Amino acid sequence: MTTLTLSQVTRDFDATRALDSVGFNVAAGERVALLGHNGAGKSTLMKIILGLIPATSGSVTVCGAAPGSSEARRQVAYLPENVAFHPALTGLEMLRFYLRLRGENPAVAMDLLARVGLAHAARRRIGTYSKGMRQRVGLAQALIGKPRLLVLDEPTSGLDPVSRREFYAMLDGLAAQGAAILLSSHALTEVEARTDRIVILSKGRMVANDTLGALRRAAALPTRLQVTARPGAADQVAVALAAGRRNGVMVDLTCAQDQKLARLGQIAGLGDLVADVEVIPPSLEDLYSHFSARAGNETCKEAQP
Amino acid sequence: MTRILAAAASEARIALRNRWVAITVAMMAVFSIVLSAMGSAPTGELGADRLSVTVASLTSLAVYLVPLIALLMSFDAIAGEIERGTLPLVLTYPVGRFELLVGKFVAHLAILALAVAVGYGLAAAFAFWGDARAGQGVAALLRLLWTSLLLGAAFLAIGYALSALARRPGAAAGMAIGLWLVMIVLYDLGLLAAIVADGGGFFTTHVFPWLLIANPADAFRLYNLAASEATAAAAGLGGAAATLDPLHALASIMIWPLLGLGLATLAFRRVVP
Numbered sequence: 001m002t003t004l005t006l007s008q009v010t011r012d013f014d015a016t017r018a019l020d021s022v023g024f025n026v027a028a029g030e031r032v033a034l035l036g037h038n039g040a041g042k043s044t045l046m047k048i049i050l051g052l053i054p055a056t057s058g059s060v061t062v063c064g065a066a067p068g069s070s071e072a073r074r075q076v077a078y079l080p081e082n083v084a085f086h087p088a089l090t091g092l093e094m095l096r097f098y099l100r101l102r103g104e105n106p107a108v109a110m111d112l113l114a115r116v117g118l119a120h121a122a123r124r125r126i127g128t129y130s131k132g133m134r135q136r137v138g139l140a141q142a143l144i145g146k147p148r149l150l151v152l153d154e155p156t157s158g159l160d161p162v163s164r165r166e167f168y169a170m171l172d173g174l175a176a177q178g179a180a181i182l183l184s185s186h187a188l189t190e191v192e193a194r195t196d197r198i199v200i201l202s203k204g205r206m207v208a209n210d211t212l213g214a215l216r217r218a219a220a221l222p223t224r225l226q227v228t229a230r231p232g233a234a235d236q237v238a239v240a241l242a243a244g245r246r247n248g249v250m251v252d253l254t255c256a257q258d259q260k261l262a263r264l265g266q267i268a269g270l271g272d273l274v275a276d277v278e279v280i281p282p283s284l285e286d287l288y289s290h291f292s293a294r295a296g297n298e299t300c301k302e303a304q305p
Numbered sequence: 306m307t308r309i310l311a312a313a314a315s316e317a318r319i320a321l322r323n324r325w326v327a328i329t330v331a332m333m334a335v336f337s338i339v340l341s342a343m344g345s346a347p348t349g350e351l352g353a354d355r356l357s358v359t360v361a362s363l364t365s366l367a368v369y370l371v372p373l374i375a376l377l378m379s380f381d382a383i384a385g386e387i388e389r390g391t392l393p394l395v396l397t398y399p400v401g402r403f404e405l406l407v408g409k410f411v412a413h414l415a416i417l418a419l420a421v422a423v424g425y426g427l428a429a430a431f432a433f434w435g436d437a438r439a440g441q442g443v444a445a446l447l448r449l450l451w452t453s454l455l456l457g458a459a460f461l462a463i464g465y466a467l468s469a470l471a472r473r474p475g476a477a478a479g480m481a482i483g484l485w486l487v488m489i490v491l492y493d494l495g496l497l498a499a500i501v502a503d504g505g506g507f508f509t510t511h512v513f514p515w516l517l518i519a520n521p522a523d524a525f526r527l528y529n530l531a532a533s534e535a536t537a538a539a540a541g542l543g544g545a546a547a548t549l550d551p552l553h554a555l556a557s558i559m560i561w562p563l564l565g566l567g568l569a570t571l572a573f574r575r576v577v578p
Contacts, residue, residue, distance in 0.1 A: 047393070047578075050397045051397075052393055052396060052397065052577070052578050053577055053578075070399050073397060073398060073399040074399045076397065077397075078393075078394060078397040079394075080390075080393050080394050082390065083390075083394060084389050084390035084391050084394075085391060086315075086319055086389065086391060087389075088318075088319050088322035088323055089315065089318060089319065089322075093315070093318060097311055097312075097314075097315045098398065100307055100308065100310075100311030101308050101311055101312075101395070101398045101399070101400045102398065102399065103307060103308075103399075125322075138394075141394070
């Protein structure tokens with residue numbers, strides 16, 4: 001079942017086109033990562049989904065309703081980039097306020113803060129919080145009620161690695177209960193393992209929308225093989241494999257996906273000269289650069305007569 | 306209703322933390338006491354009881370102070386949320402902009418009511434302490450109390466409209482002070498100048514009374530002085546417009562809060578987070 005449907009969404013700010021015919025869906029229980037450079041249109045797209053700003057053209061359906069309608073707002077949770085709260089209120093007071101706005105019992109505020117690891121600071125003013133702590137208050141308010149769609153703008157910025165892991169575990173739980181999740185992030189490595197699908201925006205246009213595996217196949221980027229030679233044998237290994245030497249013992253080579261096994265066979269054939277071998281598939285960073293750059297080139301080509 | 310109360314409770318707590326409650330109450334208390342102390346000398350000769358005279362002085366005080374306090378509390382209401390970046394999140398909640406506005410309004414009006422009640426209460430206590438006949442002025446004092454709240458409500462609402470239009474707290478503060486100067490000080494001076502220039506012509510007899518009533522601060526002063534037995538104790542513009550129907554003035558101070566809230570809602574709806 002589709003929770004969020006975007007079709008041909010375009011948004012102009014004066015003469016600039018911030019979004020150009022963006023269309024994708026997010027199903028219930030699906031975690032979708034929205035990637036793109038600064039200014040690619042991620043936050044604009046999120047604000048349109050939330051109904052904070054209207055699209056210039058195109059259609060958006062959120063939980064079967066129009067974005068920003070009270071029907072949609074009841075079922076959508078949002079975590080803005082650099083979330084801010086009134087500094088004079090405590091974390092507990094702030095959450096009670098948000099719970100009341102959603103018509104929920106304010107007494108669960110403490111439980112929510114405990115879930116994001118803020119119980120110890122609940123009665124302190126938010127003005128004294130660190131960025132990471134404010135981010136946790138933001139997460140706690142996004143967990144209120146049972147949102148069917150979570151829109152999270154850079155949710156893990158300001159969180160330490162352990163908190164990030166806890167945060168993604170929390171998202172897994174929400175997705176398992178059927179919530180659709182759309183999140184943007186700059187930390188590609190963490191998104192890689194914790195989302196079902198990846199949407200890449202580049203200069204307002206959607207340049208990729210698929211699972212990580214499918215994007216890897218489509219991009220057909222070379223795989224890296226990192227060979228560790230026995231001490232003193234690095235030169236010999238490099239010559240045998242016709243590859244460059246990185247340092248005293250390592251030899252780096254790249255090969256296309258379909259030549260990988262043949263290359264590995266060659267390496268195995270060197271016997272005692274090789275101590276170890278690592279196979280490094282193209283990372284999300286590589287894929288991201290590939291798709292973003294390709295979109296950039298296309299734009300350049302189009303611009304030429 | 307729950308949402309309005311939630312917004313009001315949150316706003317009241319913020320005002321308490323930011324010392325706004327203490328500041329407004331202290332301001333009203335200090336000015337009322339000073340006024341009572343100064344006004345204690347000329348009683349008796351006027352024939353009015355001491356509380357009635359105090360009410361007349363308090364009316365003049367309230368015209369300046371109540372709008373000022375109201376604008377000081379309200380100018381930050383929307384511009385401050387925009388500046389802090391707290392607006393986008395709250396607007397994704399299932400709560401209307403009008404509800405948020407009314408929540409703030411309820412909280413600010415309650416604080417103003419507390420300040421006004423403390424200030425007038427102190428002044429009344431002084432009057433009773435010095436004059437046994439002060440009971441005669443209680444009705445005038447109560448009238449002053451609720452009309453002060455209407456006056457405050459009008460300027461709170463206008464302050465929200467300015468706050469939404471300005472979008473930055475600095476600009477909103479400047480606009481609020483400017484508005485206070487124009488409506489409380491310059492407006493009357495302008496009207497006086499126009500009357501002098503007109504020399505009792507059409508403007509003075511037909512336009513001037515309506516212009517006077519159109520300003521909520523003047524309407525407030527007119528209504529209280531016209532209704533008070535101590536009008537003689539504080540003449541001025543009130544005397545110039547003695548022919549006016551006080552009910553028109555009352556209508557003006559009742560309509561302004563609603564008009565202001567309407568304007569504020571329109572301005573707030575145009576804010577893009």
